Amino acid sequence: MDRFTLAVVGGVLALVAAGLIAAASLRTQTASPPDLTTPRGVALAYALAEQRGDPQAAWDLLATSTQQRADRERFLARAGGSEPDNSFITTEDERLDGDGASVVLVRTHAGTGGIFGRTSYTDRTTVRLTRESDNWRITVPPDDYLLVSARP
CATH class of the missing domain: 3.10.450.50 (Nuclear Transport Factor 2; Chain: A,)
Known part of the structure; x- marks a missing residue:
């Protein structure tokens, strides 16, 4: 693979990881009473x-x-x-x-x-x-x- 393909794959993986972390943190927050x-x-x-x-x-x-x-x-x-x-x-x-x-x-x-x-x-x-x-x-x-x- 060339550098461009690696950069695209790395960027996609980083975005997926950030999305999963954000979703997990939002799910654990409780609504205020x-x-x-x-x-x-x-x-x-x-x-x-x-x-x-x-x-x-x-x-x-x-x-x-x-x-x-x-x-x-x-x-x-x-x-x-x-x-x-x-x-x-x-x-x-x-x-x-x-x-x-x-x-x-x-x-x-x-x-x-x-x-x-x-x-x-x-x-x-x-x-x-x-x-x-x-x-x-x-x-x-x-x-x-x-x-x-x-x-x-």
Whole structure:
């Protein structure tokens, strides 16, 4: 091989190595936790708690009035009994109104490979929050069905 070919091969190998190192370092970085001082952060923390199977953390982000309407044990069983979800979760359209707020929770679900290839879909749900003791808490969660079994 001549010097030019060796230089091209060496350059390609260097680029591949740099790409692999960059991909490995990005993969090991963890996302910063949501900011619980904002409605957006509380809504995101609630959804992430459900996603990782931590219903107690989700329960703790509910407003006191919402907790009083629901049966805690049933909520924990329902929220903790779902299968792990690998959707990508984000928020948009945060609106503040005094001691109230609303945030749109966006979940993007990866599709399965079918005859038309991988398709994904997105669903949006409005989460309502209120301020309790300088903390934002959820009054209407994105999955209101978890609260259906209210106490008599």
